[in-house]
């Protein structure tokens with residue numbers, strides 16, 4: 001029965017091109033992401049797949065890592081910038097305890113958030129970083145999506161499509177600035193479209 005119903009659902013999101021082949025991405029999704037994806041998230045992903053800008057949703061493999069990080073640090077209070085259809089927001093809400101709180105706009109004191117996720121206008125990532133370095137507690141996590149921007153960060157600038165250039169330049173600069181920021185531990189993880197995990201040190 002389960003196999004029957006999965007055949008009728010929308011196709012999984014396309015690979016954002018970071019893995020060696022689309023088949024390898026499909027393998028990752030089908031082997032370790034989709035079998036563990038909560039039903040509510042699956043339904044939202046299927047609905048989002050019918051949206052003309054479906055590519056904007058957080059990739060399920062990157063979202064799975066976020067859920068794990070949230071549980072690892074026992075995050076209760078989280079904040080998100082850039083919501084779209086809410087795949088990452090719902091994932092976060094499902095990963096925190098029942099008494100946890102998931103905010104989409106700033107409420108609360110400095111150092112009061114355990115986890116933050118940014119998936120919005122790329123040109124403002126550094127501004128978000130400075131704000132979140134105050135809002136997120138020491139030891140808390142900030143995750144930034146699209147830090148490989150479809151792989152365009154590593155190709156000659158002339159080859160980047162005009163519509164992508166602003167995002168590419170902003171992302172290259174952001175990645176450099178993060179690498180030079182002594183206030184955070186970082187890992188640029190090549191899942192989804194690239195997701196950089198930062199842990200606030202001080």
Ligand SMILES: C[S@@+](CC[C@H](N)C(=O)[O-])C[C@H]1O[C@@H](n2cnc3c(N)ncnc32)[C@H](O)[C@@H]1O
Pocket residue numbers: 056057058081082083084085086087088089119120121
């Ligand atoms: C890539 S989508 C987020 C996808 C989301 N993580 C998901 O899984 O559904 C980016 C979103 O950020 C929003 N956005 C863009 N600029 C913003 C800003 N300055 N402040 C808040 N949201 C912004 C866009 O409207 C869009 O909904």
